[in-house]
């Protein structure tokens with residue numbers, strides 16, 4: 001079973017790299033990619049554990065871009081073993097902006113009387129970790145303001161809610177190009193969650209090489225629509241569970257959402273083919 005969308009504690013996942021590999025293997029996965037948000041910090045630990053367990057591992061990433069004020073997640077795969085300095089510098093900036101955003105979210109919440117402790121939150125974060133809203137959501141649950149992560153997003157953290165801070169950042173086309181320059185293959189993550197087909201079309205026109213067809217949040221209609229788009233536009237197809245670990249609310253897909261073998265082989269071929277620059 002192939003799963004090319006998995007998170008660890010290097011971003012907002014709840015499984016350490018070693019736990020993730022163990023959990024993936026228990027779920028029947030034989031080929032996996034770790035795709036943390038805006039960080040490659042888990043690459044070595046995941047690939048070492050995967051090698052020890054006889055699991056194939058592809059280094060990956062999930063980068064947040066911005067289109068029309070909306071977050072667009074772009075996956076990247078098949079980077080070489082060596083990190084690309086330009087991409088790493090870009091990811092450093094992305095993580096610095098995540099930190100800025102989190103501080104601003106906490107400031108806005110405190111202005112409406114919802115107090116959570118930033119210092120305690122930050123003190124627990126190892127270097128290289130990509131901070132995200134799930135961290136604030138967990139703190140809101142812990143402090144008793146809400147009963148669940150989902151409620152934290154619904155009441156405070158989603159667009160239009162009092163704690164929402166719009167992101168700044170690179171465009172989708174810029175991120176796609178950065179991934180290509182670093183030797184990777186970019187894929188638009190969960191296009192069905194975007195709710196904006198114009199953005200999908202724009203990125204395809206900008207040279208998007210692949211698209212995530214298989215994702216737990218995709219309806220059967222989404223899956224069919226993006227499969228058809230991939231065929232029509234000659235795009236690679238990716239897929240995975242977007243697993244965020246036990247208790248994350250995002251664990252259902254593990255062992256269920258998988259990428260067909262033929263799509264994986266095609267993606268690998270795309271990665272090996274010389275790309276026009």
Ligand code: AMP
Nearest residue numbers: 012037131132133134149150153154249
């Ligand atoms: P951020 O990286 O700060 O933009 O936070 C986005 C992450 O929060 C996503 O990758 C999900 O893991 C999580 N997330 C977003 N919306 C929700 C939601 N409604 N309920 C639970 N988790 C969510």
Ligand code: ZN
Nearest residue numbers: 007012037244
């Ligand atoms: Zn996430």
Ligand code: FE
Nearest residue numbers: 062073189190
């Ligand atoms: Fe995502």
Ligand code: FE
Nearest residue numbers: 005007062242
């Ligand atoms: Fe993800």
